[in-house]
Amino acid sequence: MNLTLLIPCKNDKVNLIKVIYDIKKIYPNIPILVVTNNNNDFDFSLIKKFNNIRHLNQKLPGYGSALKVGIDNIHTKFFIIHNADGSFEVEIIKKMYDLY
Numbered sequence: 001m002n003l004t005l006l007i008p009c010k011n012d013k014v015n016l017i018k019v020i021y022d023i024k025k026i027y028p029n030i031p032i033l034v035v036t037n038n039n040n041d042f043d044f045s046l047i048k049k050f051n052n053i054r055h056l057n058q059k060l061p062g063y064g065s066a067l068k069v070g071i072d073n074i075h076t077k078f079f080i081i082h083n084a085d086g087s088f089e090v091e092i093i094k095k096m097y098d099l100y
Contacts, residue, residue, distance in 0.1 A: 002077040003097055004031045008066035009084035011037075016084040017046050023082070023090050024050050030093070033074060034084075035066040 005023065009016050020032060032053045047053055058069045067081065080096055082088050 003093075004033055004074045004076045004079045005082045005093070006067070006070040006074065006079050007032060007034045007082050007084050008063060008070065009034055009036045010063070010066070012084040015086045019082070019084055019086050019090075020047060020050055020053065022086075023093070026090055027093060031076065033070050035070045037061060037066065 007016070007019065016034070020034075023030065023032065029052055032050070034047065034053065034055045035058055036055065037058055044055060047055060054073075056069055056073060058065045070081075071079065078097065080093060082093070
């Protein structure tokens with residue numbers, strides 16, 4: 001799968017870990033890039049237990065800034081934005097990828 005999941009995260013530390021866990025349960029090798037708005041957003045040691053995950057901290061505020069930082073640092077052919085609040089279905093990832 002030549003795909004990265006981009007997860008912008010702002011003050012959603014509880015849901016973020018659950019979202020990553022749910023994704024990795026189905027797609028253990030999928031690369032995930034988490035972009036946070038500050039270092040207080042969550043405990044970084046919690047995401048280190050997952051494989052193939054990176055974290056970046058955005059310098060400018062806002063959702064758009066998180067997306068720009070993420071997109072500028074993705075190295076796969078495709079990416080999917082997946083919110084940290086758990087509002088997206090994890091199963092949709094494969095369906096979206098298969099559309100290509």
